[in-house]
Amino acid sequence: MTLASALRFGVALPVRYAWNVLPFYLLTTGAAVAGRVPFLAALGVVVGLLRVDGRLEALVRAADSIEPDQLDPASPQSLPPELTDALANLASPTVFAILGLGVLASVVLFVVLQSVTTAATLSALHAAFDGRAPLTEGVAGMSRWRTFLGLTLLRAGVFLVGGGLLALGVGLGAAAGGVAGILVGVVVGGLAFVFLLVVWLGLSFVGPAVVVDDVGVLGSVRASLGFIRRNPLDFLGYVVVSLGVGLAFATAAGLANVVGTPQLVAAGTPLVVGPVLGGFQMALYAGERGDTAVDAATDGETAREEWEDPTGATGADSRPSVRERVGVGLGRGWRALGAFVVGHPTANLLSAVLLAGSVAVGWFLTAPYGVAFDPPGDVAGVFGTIAVGPFLNIAANNWLVAAGGSYGGLALGVPTVASVVFNGVLIGALAGLFDRLAFLALVAPHGVIELPALAVAGGLGLHLGRVGFDGLRGRLSAADVGDELGRAFEVLVGLAVVFVVASFIEAFLTPRIAAFVLGG
Template identity: 35%
Template sequence: MRIGSRVRDAVRTLVYRPHDVLPWYLVGAGVPAVSRVISLLAFALAAGVLWTRSGLATFRERALEIGPIPIDDPAVAEAQDPFGDPESVGQPPEQELEELLGTTPEELAAVFEPLADPAAVSIVVLGLILTGIVSVGLNAVVSAGRLGGVYGALRGADGSRAGVETFLRDWLSFLALLVVELVALAAVVIVGVGLLTTALGAGGAAGVGLGILAVLATVAGILLVQLLLAFVGPAIVVDGRGFFAGLKGGLAFLVREPLAVVAYVVLGLSVVVGLAIVGGFFSLLGAGSVVALLGLVVAAPLLETAKVSLYAASRGEELSAPAPDLRERRPLRVRARDGFARGWRELFAFVRETPGLHATIVGLFAAGIAVGWVVIGGGLVGIVETSIDGRLVGTNPIGLFFDFAANNWTVAVLTATGGLAFAVPAAVSILFNGLAFGAIARLEVDLLELLAFVTPHGIVEIPAILIAGALGLWLGLIAFRGVVGRADRTDLADGIRRAYWVLVGIAILILVAAVIEAFVSPYLRLLV
């Protein structure tokens, strides 16, 4: 097997056929929107419990005695930073916080004591645990679609359709793979904790040395488990014979193709190091969200495409050229221009064809703003206050641009593709955004200044997010029709593919809004 050719195939597939590789990665990005519904429901139920037991009323009474707390004041954030250097301000963080808020940490803890109702806390903890379980499980089964789409793209097929076919065929196998991985990791951690406990019990320098060795051995064991199972997913997809055959094939690949495994490890380390370097640069600009987006659309697809390509080649498959026709061999600049043009057309076509869904989303957003203003914001008036001035302190326009663009498009993707879970996550996401907007506006110290900041970019950004919400409802309806037998897997694949192109169009709106939000809005607010 020519390892270099297989890795180049992976890169070329991602470059020449992103429309086949990326749709299922965007679907995977919607998993947090699905799992978040559980945690939000848990918090709502906990709030209901506190309300019936007068916990919220008691909290409000006590909080009003020390409020309002300027939560956007940079000085408050610095005083609350547990990693700050007390010497840099000449006094302990607790004392600095006491001077800023006019209350001691003990008095502040007493304010929140009514919220520590056992029933409410239990509901929240249970909700967070279920959120984690659902998130891990959904990520596992969605990976079947991701690898299926990659395998289809490598063969020159429709990645969205191949992803749907593989997802429906192999989701249970990927869930079994998750269980095996979790059991193996748990065993490694349990043994590691036992070794560490024994080492520290020995005491002295020898005990410390043995403890360090125990930690290193545990880390090595975790990495070994990841390596042993790395090619099981590709084996399940390529061989198409279920979990046990995939497990056997993935482990056999490690023995049969050691050089390919080494090449993959080197590629993985290179990607991680490169992402860390890029992440450090954007973190200095205050745009850490760019790193997560690059991981979603570049790092993860590249590594998984390489895995599938290496495994398929080891099975003797002759993969199609990633660029099968002259049109796809055009310069990257030209293809990017045409891709964004298609996304723009799909965006407008989708809006024209779904006025009812957009009206529904606008209604949900408006309802969220109203409830956020009256209920949440009204309940917190006099307790906390927000400030657009405080949120913009220490920022720079370039960092703001990258952060706003990456974060807002990620929110749009999450809202849209999360809607595949029968539209509920998309509706909840839009409602939640409305609640947050209404509450923050109610608590703003200078509402006119906030409106002056939001309006210039909001006339572009808010419609973009609402279109993403309508797209989520549309995908949810396709999923529902599939369950009741009124749509088939072709309809689902077509829906995922179209959602990808609409999200490309939304990206254009998000970029325009980010330019305005970073370079125009912060200065227009100063004119008020």
């Protein structure tokens, strides 16, 4: 396996293998949503306590008394005393204890779920590399999650040791003082940095080793070090490419922040950056084991692309262009969305009822306070003169929320319920705090499209919750669960079209409609 062939496989992965590999990268975003469930539960308990004892009402009323033109963001002293006191009253040992337990539980749950999704993703990548079914192998590969959890704990232990060495250097330097203290701090700090760098590089290929060689934690460490020793030039190329992609991503993220589209870059992480680097890494390691399938597949000498090509075309001469793939893929997603809405009415209706009920709960939390915040002074210009950045950012953010909530539902549907309830309560709480007409004018034009789309995404998550339950009970095979994950990706592609339309309305039309309604 040459370095160039491995890189070609990684670059081609997000397009050629999109329908079979990208679902597992979105499953990783679902793990993040699932990991937030304990914290959201703790937050709900805290909000309930604050409302019962009146501290939430005091905060809302204090915020309502603020005059925006009197605030200086750079000076906390500009906050009115009532708001400062209300914020201070929110802090209590009970609140901190509940939120602390929620954060701890979320971290633990996220680490475990991340281990599951990493095992699935790398198993799917290996299957794509050697011509097996990625969806089936990815689901079957989840059984390796304990090994990946062990690797996570190993990395955490290494960083704790490195941090301890760094703290030791600072302590010794402070005790010695003067020039000698500075030298001690620099030397020990440098040693700590070198230690962390060497270990981090040495563990570069432990993930592929677990999947390809079917080894445990220690076996994967030995295999990774052995690969580096045998292939120093390939390893150097991997490091250079990884650093280059990381630098390009950081540059893109910086530019996106400047133009107001950070969520667009966030969406590119699971859809482009992750698959490219993951495919490159897997091809390097698996190819070194003697499998040359990637060279053939990349050069178009096999018909393996029938797994990935949404047109069903095979062979080098019949391959569609990227533009044709996108068009066919969007059509496929749109049809899948329609089929899901028609074919799963119970899940979609339950999600819609859950969302509507959560909005009502949020409204009842805040509406009784009798507060009505005014809309922005310049409603028509709320997104600026040229709203392309906000349009892209809103569309990407809504789709990421939908994807995370949907795939998080594989964990028995609980994360989907938490996500729908959280978003619904938030919408209802804002509705209860703002002027009713202004809120409707600023939400209704795009909300009539966006909210049903979010409800369908919730229905998709509830459906996957049933799939996850049946999979755990043995009622569905790995192939069945994998097929459902693939169909969920198709539905999300269709939802992307809906969110683009809703975001276009929100960025370009809603402000003008609201200005007309409100006379501003």
